[in-house]
Amino acid sequence: MKKFYITTPLYYVNDEPHIGHAYTTILVDVISRIHKMNGEDVYFLTGTDEHGQKVQEAAEKRNVTPLNHVNEYVNRFKSVWKKLNINYNDFIRTTEKRHTDKVKDILNLLKNNGDIYMDEYEGLYSVSEERFITDKEAEEGIFRQVKTLKEKNYFFKMSKYQNKLIKHINSHQDFIKPESRKNEILGFLKKDLNDLCISRPKSRLSWGIELPFDNKYVTYVWFDALLNYITAIGWESDIKKFNYYWPADYHLMAKDILTTHCVYWPTMLMACNISLPKTIFAHGWWLIDDNKMSKSVGNIIKPLDLADKYGVDALRYYLMRNMVLGQDASYSFNSFKERYNADLANDYGNLVNRIFILIKKYYNNYIPEPGNYDKFDLEVISKTKKLVIEINHAYDVLKIHEGIENTLNLIRTVNKFFEIKTPWKSVKENNDQKSKSATTLYIAAEILRIASCFLYPIIPSKAGSIIQALNNHPNEQYDYNTSFGMLKPNNKLDDIKNIFPRID
Numbered sequence: 024m025k026k027f028y029i030t031t032p033l034y035y036v037n038d039e040p041h042i043g044h045a046y047t048t049i050l051v052d053v054i055s056r057i058h059k060m061n062g063e064d065v066y067f068l069t070g071t072d073e074h075g076q077k078v079q080e081a082a083e084k085r086n087v088t089p090l091n092h093v094n095e096y097v098n099r100f101k102s103v104w105k106k107l108n109i110n111y112n113d114f115i116r117t118t119e120k121r122h123t124d125k126v127k128d129i130l131n132l133l134k135n136n137g138d139i140y141m142d143e144y145e146g147l148y149s150v151s152e153e154r155f156i157t158d159k160e161a162e163e164g165i166f167r168q169v170k171t172l173k174e175k176n177y178f179f180k181m182s183k184y185q186n187k188l189i190k191h192i193n194s195h196q197d198f199i200k201p202e203s204r205k206n207e208i209l210g211f212l213k214k215d216l217n218d219l220c221i222s223r224p225k226s227r228l229s230w231g232i233e234l235p236f237d238n239k240y241v242t243y244v245w246f247d248a249l250l251n252y253i254t255a256i257g258w259e260s261d262i263k264k265f266n267y268y269w270p271a272d273y274h275l276m277a278k279d280i281l282t283t284h285c286v287y288w289p290t291m292l293m294a295c296n297i298s299l300p301k302t303i304f305a306h307g308w309w310l311i312d313d314n315k316m317s318k319s320v321g322n323i324i325k326p327l328d329l330a331d332k333y334g335v336d337a338l339r340y341y342l343m344r345n346m347v348l349g350q351d352a353s354y355s356f357n358s359f360k361e362r363y364n365a366d367l368a369n370d371y372g373n374l375v376n377r378i379f380i381l382i383k384k385y386y387n388n389y390i391p392e393p394g395n396y397d398k399f400d401l402e403v404i405s406k407t408k409k410l411v412i413e414i415n416h417a418y419d420v421l422k423i424h425e426g427i428e429n430t431l432n433l434i435r436t437v438n439k440f441f442e443i444k445t446p447w448k449s450v451k452e453n454n455d456q457k458s459k460s461a462t463t464l465y466i467a468a469e470i471l472r473i474a475s476c477f478l479y480p481i482i483p484s485k486a487g488s489i490i491q492a493l494n495n496h497p498n499e500q501y502d503y504n505t506s507f508g509m510l511k512p513n514n515k516l517d518d519i520k521n522i523f524p525r526i527d
């Protein structure tokens with residue numbers, strides 16, 4: 024069985040989950056489900072980033088210890104993911120012992136190899152970002168609370184790996200995606216890379232993983248958090264598991280954390296002599312009125328506000344359909360409503376209703392047996408086969424929106440086929456098995472099943488209930504089959520209610 028290891032970023036535990044976080048997590052869930060349905064052994068990892076200044080300050084404000092604070096706050100993420108039907112295999116928290124122990128081992132390893140050294144550094148420091156920034160970054164004005172700081176710290180020899188990294192990027196076409204992001208990173212690497220400051224003195228910040236070789240310091244949060252991708256799958260603790268799943272097939276994230284993932288992370292791995300992930304994929308941002316959705320701007324949309332009101336699947340569908348992977352997308356309630364009504368209530372919902380009502384009324388709820396196919400039947404079947412190939416390809420190259428659009432094309436094709444065939448008329452003349460209407464309804468129900476299989480990763484609950492009602496119980500690993508003709512005649516349909524009521 025082929026393995027497939029995919030990750031989301033570790034979200035800052037202090038943040039309230041919003042639809043930006045939900046987007047990446049749903050996307051990874053969708054990709055995981057697609058790969059599971061293709062019979063792969065999927066490992067989907069998510070989790071929370073729990074150390075650093077902001078957590079320490081938030082805990083102080085609430086008058087609780089940082090550990091109590093994160094133990095409480097992590098549940099906000101866990102409960103939202105549960106409600107959004109996120110099927111992760113593992114949730115890692117950077118405060119867990121399985122992680123902190125191994126971060127210390129790696130720090131020791133790099134120190135012993137001579138890749139970590141101490142130095143005094145004077146430079147511009149952004150308190151809000153918790154890192155030293157370059158003069159150019161300071162000029163750009165995007166960092167807040169900037170001050171000059173002189174401090175002794177530990178540094179990772181990131182610069183030593185610059186050329187090796189450039190070579191790797193150039194010789195592995197799939198390493199950074201999309202292409203524009205790869206070029207951005209290659210542009211960034213044209214300048215000399217600085218070494219990375221990987222410690223913070225405890226006098227300034229105590230909430231972090233203590234350096235194993237100097238107890239007056241804790242580890243810089245990014246150095247700590249990035250390592251989750253290998254500690255979670257058992258680096259140097261469960262060697263069999265680690266060797267099986269590593270390298271990751273995909274690290275998914277938005278473009279805001281491209282540099283940390285495409286420069287810090289691979290050079291850290293090189294220093295540890297660990298192979299690099301196959302693909303780092305950065306998607307765009309969800310914007311509101313041209314601004315990135317974020318807590319500091321104060322424009323966040325909470326995923327459950329929409330999911331509780333209109334359904335989890337409605338939210339999942341909108342987020343997956345309305346963002347072209349790699350580009351930014353704008354959220355508005357109007358675009359949500361339009362998308363839902365057009366695709367789910369009208370196209371998909373209507374087709375489900377039409378098919379189920381006719382089969383119930385004229386075939387006693389049993390899927391009719393088709394007769395000989397005429398020209399129109401053969402045309403619609405051949406179009407279906409063509410679209411199936413296209414959808415599979417789109418899903419394969421992560422063009423999720425395109426896969427969905429072509430699935431909707433499939434559904435619209437059946438709606439048109441119905442207009443030509445008018446089974447509601449022909450069935451009144453003859454509702455025998457193998458009659459015209461029996462053939463039309465069989466074809467339509469079968470294409471509905473195929474379309475529902477493709478929608479299943481996106482809207483698992485609703486599409487799953489339709490596949491089940493057609494009596495083809497889905498089992499992600501074995502029964503996902505989109506070949507035409509798998510639907511069995513004479514199966515009894517379950518009743519189905521109006522699955523996508525219109526939003527007015």
Ligand code: MSP
Binds near residue numbers: 279307
């Ligand atoms: N803790 C770091 C990541 C460490 S990974 C080892 C971090 N956390 S975060 O909470 O800020 O999450 C950032 C990620 O959340 C983005 O890369 C993206 O996946 C998701 N998003 C947050 N806001 C988003 C939008 N407005 N739009 C799209 N995705 C967004 O960075």
